[in-house]
Amino acid sequence: MAENKLADLSTKFAIQILKLTDNIKGHYSLSNQLERSGTSIGANIREAKYAHSRPDFIAKLQIALKECYETEYWIEIAQKAGLISGDVAKTVLHNCGSIRRMLISSINTAKENKDVKR
16 A cells, blocks of 8 residues: 555656756756656656565665655755745655655665565
């Protein structure tokens, strides 16, 4: 159940990021990096669903977690540069943080249950 919730949240987040970057004009490299990291989160969560092994599953979730941290960085840069408002940044950072916390929990659970067959 939590796995589906994580996949659903990451899909909604990717759409939110795509809409956000549509409004960032004249800063292609920043919007491109934000799009790539923000949409990569969900892609890696989906890949984890079809992992070949528990270590592969954990590795995919860890990549998604790294992408969360990168996405937060680009959002902070965009906000500090005045490309997005503080309110928009706060909302997007909150959503990204929710996904990040779920990923951390999932990774920790998977590591604790590493002796259990998947």
